[in-house]
Amino acid sequence: MQNQTLHILNGQSMFDHFKKTGFLDGEMMIPFNEAMCYGKTTENIFSNDFIEKRAEVHHVTIQQYADITLKPLEPLLNGEFTNLELWFDSDMFCQMNILTILAWLDQNQHKGIITLHIVDDFFTPIEKYTLKANDYAALYKQVLIQKLMPSEITSPPLKKGVELYLNYLNPDSDLQIYIREHINTPENELVRSLLDQFKEYGLGDTQYIALIQNFRSEINR
Template identity: 40%
Template sequence: MMNNMIQEMIDWIEAHLFEGFSLMKLSEAMGYSSYYCSFKFHQITGISIKRYMTLRKTYLSSISLSETDERIIEIAIKHGYSSQEAFSRAFKEIFGVTPNTFRLCPEPLQSYVKLTMNEARSYYMDISKKLRIEDLQKHVDEHFDHEVLNILNGQYMYEEFSSQQLMGKSDYAPFNEAMCVHDTVTTIFSDSFKQVRAAGHQVSLEHYEAITVAPLEKTLFSKKYQCIVLWFGEDMFCQMNLITVLAYLEQTAFKGTIYYHAVREQTYDVQETDITLGSYYDLYEAVLIDHRMPDVELMPVMYQGIKLYLELLKNDNDITKYIQTHQHLPHDEIVRNLLKLFPQYGLGDSQYLELIKATQIKD
């Protein structure tokens, strides 16, 4: 019942996204007070109405920037901003670059789709996306004579691509880690790294080596490649893993070509970006060891991922607030809700259960 009401609010907000928003008009349309609408929206979705609208408007504006020739001021006004300056401030706060910079070089960014409360989303790879991935792979193979390694974020993506036979004759391996949780050390895949990561995941060193290290020993650690293609999603979980892999390639002085294939895992849309090594090891240390925002220009999707990661490290964040507000619910229901409401984090069941237990212990 409550989800139906929130979905009606979302639908109304989406229909009036680019108008001068009025909480009073929303409350009149819903038949509840302004306070009740605002409070319930935040309580159930984990995000304020204002923040939801900002994320949606700014994300939709990024599509106009990359796909049309409209002037930036026209895009700003069309998407509900009072001026180009206000639009630029909002855009840079969310994506880390100005609208003009993004238009000149439209690198991957994290999408923010309309919230859906009442339906379980079913994600699948349609034939057009499969053909797009195959075309990208052929392009890589033609240039590098099959001396190519594809590294995919996680076992699920690895098995999906493997079953679809999307890699051709290239090598491929999964990166089975969750670098956004637990401690790490400076030398990636050193003995101390493996010990610290295994302890954090609460598994034996042998188990960690079998799951995470073994697939890479057969490929990345033992063969020389002209080209490495990194297939990682746009969420925070994937971005922390991507930073780690890029830092490792710098650590080992990899000299070949690197492509980042940004995968929208909901639809398998893919965007290819050339990667130049040089700053990723420093980035790894700044973010995953020192836990600070680096003072360097980043791809929007990586900037967004780092902001979410640093937010997650705080005791008081959107996820812990949601857990605290819904402690009366069974753990499995809280996990289902978190998976639906916070896809931008990319966390899985095990990470959310850890957060639930940690939050309840603090309380």
């Protein structure tokens, strides 16, 4: 085991930004290239069933999923580091990714202290939490599989992220209402508007395109 710290970043954009700016220069950084707030998942994180399901969600092959998501995570999956620091935004997208990483650590009985850094839209750290990977596997199952609101979530950003996650696909969510009210707006224009007005969700253009197309295909049936 190494004493060096492994920094887990929410996605390739943050990884590229940190590399470009020299932030955490000399430190070991890896991106978590996923969007766990979108699509189905399975209980045993990073298992074969999980990989198959997530590859299906993203419309990629299992090999492509392995190259994009799993390969960068090898230092984590191989258990080469005891000191872990997570760097994520406060939005729903990032919070569901945090929950997945913490749940995997819980499933694998990680006992070390975990430092969670919350960053702003410019990747600047604004909050810091000290965590242990306890009870996150059950929380992951309850939220991402059973779609239930837990009775207690201690982290304010995670609680808000879970609330948004469990609501955003409902017909009466502010996001779905907005999509419904702009049914005649060209897709690209609507995506730009959604990206600008619903930052708390943290969704990207790919997820918004899918939401728009799913809604419009349903009403055209």
